[in-house]
Amino acid sequence: MDAIIVVERLTKVYDLGEVRVDALRGIDLAIGAGEFVAIMGASGSGKSTFMNILGCLDRPTNGRYLLEGQDVSQMSSDRLADVRNKKIGFVFQSFNLLARTTALENVELPLLYDGSKYRERRIRALEALKAVGLEERGSHYPSQLSGGQQQRVAIARALINQPAIILADEPTGNLDSQTSVEIMGLLQMLNAARSLTIVLVTHEADIAQYARRVIVFKDGLVVEDRAVERRKAASAASVGVGTPLGQETQV
Amino acid sequence: MIRFFMTVRIAHRALGRNKLRSALTVLGVIIGVGAVIAMVAIGQGAQASIRSKIASLGATSLIVLPGSTTQGGVRYGSGGRATLRVGDVKAIEKECPAIALATPIVRTVSQVVYSNQNWATTVQGTGTEFPLIREWPLLSGGWFTQQDIDAAGKVAVLGTTVADMLFGSMDPVGQVIQIKNMPFKVAGLLAPKGQSTQGQDQDDIIFIPYSTAQKKIIGISHIYTILLSATSREALGEAIDQVTALLRQRHRLQPGQENDFSIRPLADLAAAEEESSRIMTVLLGSIASISLLVGGIGIMNIMLVSVTERTREIGLRIAVGAKRRDILWQFLIEAMVLSLVGGVVGIALGVTGSRVISAVAEWPSLISWNVIALAFLFSGAVGIFFGFYPARKAAQLEPIQALRYE
Numbered sequence: 158m159d160a161i162i163v164v165e166r167l168t169k170v171y172d173l174g175e176v177r178v179d180a181l182r183g184i185d186l187a188i189g190a191g192e193f194v195a196i197m198g199a200s201g202s203g204k205s206t207f208m209n210i211l212g213c214l215d216r217p218t219n220g221r222y223l224l225e226g227q228d229v230s231q232m233s234s235d236r237l238a239d240v241r242n243k244k245i246g247f248v249f250q251s252f253n254l255l256a257r258t259t260a261l262e263n264v265e266l267p268l269l270y271d272g273s274k275y276r277e278r279r280i281r282a283l284e285a286l287k288a289v290g291l292e293e294r295g296s297h298y299p300s301q302l303s304g305g306q307q308q309r310v311a312i313a314r315a316l317i318n319q320p321a322i323i324l325a326d327e328p329t330g331n332l333d334s335q336t337s338v339e340i341m342g343l344l345q346m347l348n349a350a351r352s353l354t355i356v357l358v359t360h361e362a363d364i365a366q367y368a369r370r371v372i373v374f375k376d377g378l379v380v381e382d383r384a385v386e387r388r389k390a391a392s393a394a395s396v397g398v399g400t401p402l403g404q405e406t407q408v
Numbered sequence: 409m410i411r412f413f414m415t416v417r418i419a420h421r422a423l424g425r426n427k428l429r430s431a432l433t434v435l436g437v438i439i440g441v442g443a444v445i446a447m448v449a450i451g452q453g454a455q456a457s458i459r460s461k462i463a464s465l466g467a468t469s470l471i472v473l474p475g476s477t478t479q480g481g482v483r484y485g486s487g488g489r490a491t492l493r494v495g496d497v498k499a500i501e502k503e504c505p506a507i508a509l510a511t512p513i514v515r516t517v518s519q520v521v522y523s524n525q526n527w528a529t530t531v532q533g534t535g536t537e538f539p540l541i542r543e544w545p546l547l548s549g550g551w552f553t554q555q556d557i558d559a560a561g562k563v564a565v566l567g568t569t570v571a572d573m574l575f576g577s578m579d580p581v582g583q584v585i586q587i588k589n590m591p592f593k594v595a596g597l598l599a600p601k602g603q604s605t606q607g608q609d610q611d612d613i614i615f616i617p618y619s620t621a622q623k624k625i626i627g628i629s630h631i632y633t634i635l636l637s638a639t640s641r642e643a644l645g646e647a648i649d650q651v652t653a654l655l656r657q658r659h660r661l662q663p664g665q666e667n668d669f670s671i672r673p674l675a676d677l678a679a680a681e682e683e684s685s686r687i688m689t690v691l692l693g694s695i696a697s698i699s700l701l702v703g704g705i706g707i708m709n710i711m712l713v714s715v716t717e718r719t720r721e722i723g724l725r726i727a728v729g730a731k732r733r734d735i736l737w738q739f740l741i742e743a744m745v746l747s748l749v750g751g752v753v754g755i756a757l758g759v760t761g762s763r764v765i766s767a768v769a770e771w772p773s774l775i776s777w778n779v780i781a782l783a784f785l786f787s788g789a790v791g792i793f794f795g796f797y798p799a800r801k802a803a804q805l806e807p808i809q810a811l812r813y814e
Contacts, residue, residue, distance in 0.1 A: 214807045235731050242729020253724045253811065257425045267728040269414055314728070343690060 160223075161321055162188040162211065167220035169206050169377075180206040181217070182377035190321075191352035193345070195365035195385075198374030205326075207374065208358050212245055212324045213237045225321050242270050246315025250327035252307045252316075254299040260286065261295035264313045271318070285313040289343060305336035312343060322354040323347070329364055339369040353354025363389070393406050415734070419742040422714075430746060433710045437750025437790065438757055441783050445758025447696040450765060451689025455771035456682045458682045460583045462675045467641050468508070469541055469675065472496075472634040472651065475668035490630035494618070497535075497634050503654055508639045508646035511535035514621045520614060521586040522574040529570050530613045531587060533621025534635070539598075541637040549581035549596030552617050556595075560619040564592040567611035568600045584621025590627055592616065609677060612712050642672055667801040697786075703750065704790035711798035720800050723810025736803040743795020744788060751787030755780055 173351040181203045188194055198204040210222060213229055216237075222230040229240055241247075253303035254263045264282040273281070286292045289309040294362045299307050308328060315323050325344065345367055357368055365371050366389040373381035388398040423430040474491045492513050501510040511539075514533040519526055539551050552563045564585065571580045580594045601610040622628055640645035648671050659668055673679070715722070722735055759775055766773035 210809050212727070238726070238729050238731045241727060247727050249811065253720060255721055255724070258421075266725070269418070270725075270729040270731070270734060318729075 159190045160187040161190045161192075161225055162186070162356075163221075163223040164210075165221045165223075167207075167210065167222060168218050169203075169210065170218045179377050183220070183335055184377075184379055186372065186379065186382075188322075188354065188356065190354055192349070192370060193348045193355045193357070193368045194370045194372060195357045195359055195368035196372050196374065197359060197362070197365055199360070202374040203377040204358055204374040208237070208324060208326055208356070208376075209250075211322075211356060212247060213240050226308075238270070242267055243318055244321040246312075246318065246320040246323045248308070248311050248315050248323060248325040248328045250330035252304075252311045252331070254307055254310055259296050260291065260302065260310045260313075261297060263299070263310055264317055265372065266314060267318050281317055282313075285317045286310070288316060288347070289313045303336070304332050305339055306333065308336075308340050309343065310339075312347075316347070316353075322356060325355060325357045327359055329359070329361070331354070337364065338391050341389075345391060367391070412737075415741050416745070419745050420736055422718075422738075422742055423745060426714075429810060433706050433746055434750040434753070436703030436706035437700065437747050437787055438703075438754040440596060440696070440703035440790075441751050441754025441787050442757035442761055443696035443699050444693060444783050444786075445779060446756055446762040446765065446773075447692035447786045448689060448757070449762035449775045450771055450772040451685065451692050452776060452779070453762075453774040454685045455682060455689060456774045457772045458685055462679060463543065467675055468638045468644065469673065470636040470638060470644065470647060470651070470671055470786055471674055472636065472655070473670050473672075474630075474632070474664070474668060490628070491659060492631050492634055493629075494631060497631070499653060499658060500634065500636065502649055504647065505651040506638055506643040506650050507636050508556070509537040509541050509637045511537040511541060511635050512618045513538075513633045513635055514618055514626060514628065514631050516621070516626050518587055518625065520570065520574065522580075522583065525574045527570060527573040529567075529573075531621065531625060532613055532615050533618035534615055535618055538615065538635065538659070541635055542601075544601060545599045547599050548579060549594070552595050552615075557617040557619050560623050561617060562590060562592045562620060562624075563595045563616065565596040565598060565615040566594060567598050567607055567613040567615075569612040570614055586612070589618070590624060665795060680717075700786065700790060704747070704794040707743050707746050707791060708798060710792035711739060711795055712801070714717055714742070715739065715798050715802040718802075718809045719805060719813040722805050723750050723807045723813065726805070726807040727811060732803040734769065735805075736799045739799035739802045740792065740795050743799065744791035747787045747791030747795075748784070751784045754787065758783070 158299060164184050164186045167181055167184040168179070184203075184207065196204050196207065199388055202215065206215070210217050213224075213232075217230050221228055224240065224244060227240075228236065232240065245271040247253075254260075254267070261279070261282050264285050265278045268278040268281065283292060283295060286295055289311065289312050291309050294302060294306065294310075299310070302310065308331075312323075312328075315325075323344070328344070329340055332340060341364060344355055344357070348355050355368075357365075359365055366385060366387070369385055369388065371381070371383055371385055372379055472492065492512075497510050497512045500507055511534050516531050517528060518531045519528050522529070535557060536551060536554055539546070546565070547568070549565070551565055552561065554562070556563050564587070566574075566580055574580065574585065575583070580597055583594050584591045585594060586592070598611070598615075604610050616625070618631065622631070636647065636651065638644045651671055652667065655669055656667065661668065725735060725738075726732075759780075762773040762775060765771065
């Protein structure tokens with residue numbers, strides 16, 4: 158399996174004047190293309206810092222981070238913006254959809270920053286909405302959608318640029334358990350059907366069970382890195398997407 | 409370019425989400441721009457009406473008065489001496505390059521009679537250049553000619569007041585009037601000129617050739633004053649110098665000896681009036697500009713609120729690939745849209761407002777394209793100036809903190 162993410166001796170130090178916080182103290186990890194990884198750990202374990210660096214929202218203090226073979230650890234902020242735009246899809250706990258903006262326009266958002274033309278944006282946004290089973294809801298506003306539907310719109314937005322990885326930060330944190338299962342099923346399906354690499358942060362052990370690999374952080378270090386035994390799988394029906402697994406057309 | 413239009417669209421939509429707030433913010437700019445336009449229009453209108461008054465006096469006109477005289481320790485006032493002659497006029501016309509036209513003036517007050525009507529008025533003797541210098545057109549007939557002057561002919565040109573008094577509504581041209589019991593043929597009727605800046609009726613006057621006035625009416629060989637026009641308003645100073653030098657030479661004045669004449673521009677007083685109205689315009693404009701400034705502060709305030717409210721949105725946009733300059737432009741353009749919309753509506757309001765004020769108060773107002781363009785540019789500049797700080801604040805947000813912002 159090709160490694161899509163390679164981090165070597167990654168450290169992050171927050172210098173808060175009098176206190177120095179060692180958020181990451183030397184992380185070595187490789188994540189392969191098509192993996193589904195859950196990152197766990199208590200708050201303060203460094204998992205959020207790690208996710209921010211993976212998402213190119215923050216730079217490491219030391220060490221290297223190769224994304225698809227490219228060293229992004231020392232890039233300028235403009236180049237990082239391009240990397241985020243083209244290679245990374247974000248899914249957040251609180252959805253982060255723009256209010257008073259339709260689902261379709263929310264999905265389009267990343268395309269506003271890569272110079273795509275209006276028609277192309279519309280077509281690709283519709284396809285992405287279809288991939289999450291919401292093609293009928295394109296003209297709805299976030300306030301007219303349920304929590305699960307809002308998170309699907311957010312996932313469609315993450316998918317639209319055909320990113321190398323999806324970073325999902327507690328994607329089920331604001332959802333009830335049944336909707337959580339739906340969303341995890343959708344992520345599993347996308348992982349399986351498109352060989353999409355997914356890195357998921359969660360503090361819930363049963364959510365982590367939907368992934369294939371679990372990495373546990375503690376005090377800025379990786380303390381556990383194991384494959385998931387007895388992996389949970391959500392049924393196609395509960396995913397709520399009409400198309401059977403594996404038959405999804407590439408968007 | 410695509411990016412630019414996109415940014416304008418994003419800004420438009422963001423403003424549309426808060427219609428009332430956007431409208432109130434724009435109102436500040438509207439009032440500011442409207443006030444600037446209206447105030448400057450009224451000020452410029454006043455200036456223009458004074459300028460036309462100056463033009464009616466002849467903006468380039470100069471008058472040469474004879475000097476005072478001293479007899480036995482008693483000093484007579486200006487004009488007391490008979491120092492000016494027709495020869496001076498001819499010499500000035502010939503030898504002073506800054507002078508375009510020159511004409512002698514003598515005058516007296518006399519009773520004039522036509523059939524059973526009579527009227528006391530100023531009879532002024534002058535030359536053929538007079539109507540050109542004063543820019544005074546004729547309603548009918550013509551001005552007297554050089555031949556009339558050479559022959560001291562008995563011809564007259566009437567001001568409208570005199571014509572009204574003697575002839576009523578009848579056309580006086582070709583009729584014969586009596587001045588000092590001498591018959592004068594009416595050659596022309598002047599267009600009305602109205603009051604002078606000092607409130608005199610300029611139309612209560614009769615013009616005859618200066619030679620006729622000198623020899624047949626008054627009985628003098630000198631002239632009272634010389635009316636001159638400089639080649640341009642800028643050449644006035646030079647014209648005064650040239651005429652002074654020439655007249656000193658002709659009057660054989662030694663260095664150190666006082667001038668036996670004085671020269672002053674005819675429109676002096678009106679020029680001072682114009683200056684004061686110009687100062688008024690600047691003053692009104694500056695006060696109105698303060699309200700535009702307050703409008704700009706309103707934009708800054710609302711943009712700062714908007715940046716704070718939309719912190720998460722900014723974080724999200726940065727996360728999905730917006731560069732810092734994209735964010736900067738988005739907010740800057742929002743501010744500019746607010747201020748330019750305010751500018752356009754404000755211009756309309758200012759134009760309408762100044763029309764209404766000038767109609768109601770019967771003040772002249774003048775709207776120039778310069779002021780409109782300036783107000784528009786100024787409102788755009790207000791948007792950039794007051795929008796920049798909030799926009800930069802937005803662009804400098806850290807996406808991680810921004811995304812977590814509650």
